[in-house]
Amino acid sequence: MALDCTALYITGYINVFMDTLESFDIRFLSSEIRIQFHILLVEYGGVIERINSLFLIFLIIYLGNRLINASAITFYLFVIAVDVSVEHTIYVVIFVICCSLGLFGSILIMLSVTLVGDRYQTRMDEVFRKMESFYIENTKINNMKYIENLNMKYFLLKNLHEPMRIKVVGGDNILNLNLLFSVLTQLASNLMVLIQFKQYEDSNVKR
Numbered sequence: 001m002a003l004d005c006t007a008l009y010i011t012g013y014i015n016v017f018m019d020t021l022e023s024f025d026i027r028f029l030s031s032e033i034r035i036q037f038h039i040l041l042v043e044y045g046g047v048i049e050r051i052n053s054l055f056l057i058f059l060i061i062y063l064g065n066r067l068i069n070a071s072a073i074t075f076y077l078f079v080i081a082v083d084v085s086v087e088h089t090i091y092v093v094i095f096v097i098c099c100s101l102g103l104f105g106s107i108l109i110m111l112s113v114t115l116v117g118d119r120y121q122t123r124m125d126e127v128f129r130k131m132e133s134f135y136i137e138n139t140k141i142n143n144m145k146y147i148e149n150l151n152m153k154y155f156l157l158k159n160l161h162e163p164m165r166i167k168v169v170g171g172d173n174i175l176n177l178n179l180l181f182s183v184l185t186q187l188a189s190n191l192m193v194l195i196q197f198k199q200y201e202d203s204n205v206k207r
Contacts, residue, residue, distance in 0.1 A: 008109070011116040017044060041127070048120075062113070066106045067183055067190075073099045073106075074187075075194045082198070107184075114180040 077099055084092050 008112070011113055014048075014116050014120055066110050067187055070103050070106045070187055071190045071194070073103045074191055075198075078191075078195060079198060082202075110180055110183065114177055117179075118177045 077096055080092055080095060
């Protein structure tokens with residue numbers, strides 16, 4: 001429960017920023033406000049880096065915990081469905097429903113966490129593309145437009161080479177839907193191994 005609350009708190013914090021960011025339309029901002037907008041993005045990028053450094057281990061432990069939990073629940077459902085006699089079918093059905101709700105909750109929370117990373121990645125890419133379209137070389141160095149363009153130039157150079165992403169495990173994996181699909185693939189592989197062990201155990205018992 002504590003893991004769920006912490007994960008949802010982090011994702012909620014990022015979602016609030018994304019909702020605020022979507023309310024800005026840089027086409028209608030003045031040069032002064034655009035410079036402040038760049039500063040805001042830089043500061044928030046620092047916040048994301050701190051989140052990465054503080055919670056990257058937590059996030060992978062969280063996803064690993066959910067993976068183990070989902071694997072165990074599904075395997076126990078398989079074992080019970082195979083071993084329990086027909087007269088206890090009603091109890092099996094009730095147990096399956098309860099476990100399925102828990103399994104669905106695990107997948108739903110994993111989906112909510114990874115969707116935040118995916119949405120953040122998409123939204124920041126859109127912001128960078130819009131900023132690129134506004135960038136125009138200006139040789140006059142004594143006006144606000146030149147300052148804005150210079151600020152935008154350095155901001156884009158930094159973030160196009162090192163884009164803002166929510167990362168886990170030392171920065172090698174980006175928190176997005178691809179990571180979730182990898183986790184679910186690992187879940188399916190674990191279940192296949194457990195089922196094979198169960199079948200092997202049953203074959204030895206029959207002998």
